Amino acid sequence: MPKVCANLTWLFTELPMIARPHAAAQAGFGAVEVLFPYDENAADLGNAIAQAGVELALINCPPPNYADPHGPRGFAAVPGEQARFQQAFRRALRYAGALGAQRVHIMAGVAEGAEARQIFIENLRWAAEFAPKQALTIEPINRIDMPGYFLCDYDQAADILREVAVNNLHLQFDAYHAHRITGDVIGTWEKTGHLVRHVQVAGFPGRHEPVGSDIDYKAFFACLRRDGYDGWISGEYTPAGDTGAGLEWLKTC
Known part of the structure; x- marks a missing residue:
């Protein structure tokens, strides 16, 4: 299952x-994720x-600007923001602890160049060592949807994970972003799947339900089963209509 x-x-x-x-549980989901739970009362x-009766699979670190829902996400790779990152990460840990979040996604933010790469590595290493029992992820995000986002390539992400070299930091694989970045979701999975601990899915184009899209989800889900992936597969998409009416994809994975 x-x-x-x-x-x-x-x-x-x-x-x-x-x-x-409760609605997610009633629909058959075993877990939920919340991108930014910080406006909610944690208790x-x-x-x-x-x-x-569901698990909380993942939350993100706080965004830099709550007032702009479409603004840049994160600042772990942004020069001059190390102290702010550490403060935000501590806040994420408090929420993760209160909510029982299994993983915390550290977002790189909008940045470029060698200095940003080094800062990202240093911040990731600090976070992993500061919270050795908290599982962490990083995720490549395409620059069409999020212009200038630092972590925008899977080879780049794999190199950074190798350099940080800690046991509690892994890759978050969003098939929608993989398609927009590489055009080859299955090939990208075959190169990086061994690094992945959390998967997200959405259709393309439109970022709606992961069915009837340019991404061959039947083949992708078969790859996950073949490789013994046992993490969560999360629907991160905008429903084309009512959420409950678009859950046929659950039967395909």
Whole structure:
């Protein structure tokens, strides 16, 4: 049985956040993720997740600008922002602890060049050593959707993971971004799948349900099964209509 996860920032938005864990459980999801839970009362959200009987697979580190929902995400690779990153990471840890989040996604932010790469590596190493029991991820994000995002390539991500060289930092694989970056989701998985501990899916174009899109999800899910991937597969997409009406993809993975 695949381990399917619902991204509550994207799914079940017809409901208030506090009601979404229950809706996800009723729909057949075993876990949820919340991109930025920081506007929620941690105790209330944690109780809602626990009462729904689902796990919290992942949260992101806080964004640099809450006022702009489409603005840059993260600043772990941004020169001059090391102190701010450490403060934000500590906040993410507090929420991860209160909510029981299995993984924390560290976002690189908008940056470029060798200095940004070195700062990203130093911040990742600091975070991994500061919280050795907390599982962490990094994720390549395409620069069409997020212009200037530092971590925008899978070879780049693999090189950084090798250089940081810690046991609690892994790759987050979003098939939508992989398609936009490389045009070859399966080939990219075959190169980097051994580094992956969390998978996200969405269709292309449109970033709707992962069915009937340019991405061959039947073949991709077969690759995950073949390789023994046992992490969560999270739906991170904008439903084309009502969330519950677009969950046929759960039967295909």
